[in-house]
């Protein structure tokens with residue numbers, strides 16, 4: 001039985017998928033049963049990295065969805081619209097969907113899952129997070145018996161590449177970004193990557209799967225690396241840390257609470273101790289650390305983007321659906337574990353109630369007793385200090401870096417307000433989370 005595949009998009013990922021379908025030799029035997037039937041692009045005249053029969057190309061993406069020879073719709077065009085509408089159109093027509101579109105799934109996942117469950121079709125999203133790293137299916141299936149405590153990850157390759165180079169070279173953020181753009185590691189418009197929005201989309205999806213209910217994407221506190229100073233990366237290294245853009249989703253209430261699951265979900269530059277499993281993830285690689293009971297810590301590592309790795313994940317999803325069809329099984333909805341009817345109530349906790357370790361860089365007057373007064377401000381508000389170091393003194397000005405123990409966010413903010421009010425403190429120059 002041949003299974004017809006329709007591609008919405010033939011860019012980086014779409015071309016990678018087409019290349020795999022065009023060369024089934026040595027792959028899973030089912031790849032040979034997949035036939036590319038129709039492909040939507042914006043500009044059919046654009047040169048492509050794959051050789052395709054030009055008759056397959058259309059500029060109306062709805063024509064791909066509606067083609068009776070297309071059994072599985074693969075959405076790799078990106079953007080919110082018309083991608084969302086096309087996914088819903090495919091579902092309404094009873095066609096399973098494979099998508100790599102984290103932006104759509106993070107915002108409209110609930111709507112799409114409900115539509116898929118109603119129609120009894122699959123929507124598979126392995127490529128939406130972590131590129132070539134299998135993480136969606138492991139969270140949905142292989143780790144299903146665990147109580148997940150925390151999912152944390154380096155899930156944006158562009159920012160990890162920039163941070164790796166800042167750490168290696170002591171270079172400024174803007175210089176490395178410009179170089180990354182020249183080398184093709186960063187988009188011409190890097191905002192979604194460097195401001196943390198892409199990582200927030202992905203952690204919303206991972207948290208939804210790990211904790212069993214939709215996570216409100218808009219409520220995720222997000223801070224990117226665009227204001228990070230080379231100096232903090234250097235000081236962090238001297239204190240035994242590396243700086244990474246970390247996306248974290250952590251359960252903060254007990255497992256048997258009636259109010260449902262309360263999560264602390266956030267994206268921000270974070271100091272990781274050098275021995276932390278995520279600290280050794282460099283360059284464009286991604287890694288996701290899942291912590292649960294009874295499994296303990298499981299880490300997934302690999303290439304987080306690119307034509308080949310992302311197409312690997314897309315084709316795996318296509319094969320999952322094709323395999324079920326081949327044995328005559330009906331589609332069973334988005335996924336038994338993801339079906340809207342089995343969701344649990346998940347909410348984002350009040351951020352001031354969460355506890356973290358912190359790194360603070362203060363610019364102060366270079367006077368005796370300043371460190372003592374800063375220490376008192378922290379101490380009287382119950383914020384215990386792991387280390388306090390004076391780094392640099394220039395004429396009349398000193399830089400003091402404090403690393404706190406784990407403290408409640410509200411106590412830390414109170415202490416910081418008191419410190420800012422000290423006459424000898426000129427400014428809080430940087431404030432970063434620490435693991």
Ligand SMILES: NC(=O)c1ccc[n+]([C@@H]2O[C@H](COP(=O)([O-])OP(=O)(O)OC[C@H]3O[C@@H](n4cnc5c(N)ncnc54)[C@H](OP(=O)(O)O)[C@@H]3O)[C@@H](O)[C@H]2O)c1
Pocket residue numbers: 008009010011012013014040041042043044046059060061075076077078079082100101102103127128131304305306307310
């Ligand atoms: N690139 C990666 O490494 C990566 C990794 C993981 C996930 N993803 C996700 O995968 C998706 C695709 O990314 P990409 O990098 O492959 O994007 P891309 O290179 O920009 O390709 C987008 C493709 O969609 C086509 N397209 C866009 N809008 C269209 C419209 N309205 N009608 C018809 N065709 C349209 C474009 O046509 P033209 O070619 O004619 O312009 C192009 O072929 C995104 O959701 C992205 O977030 C990408």
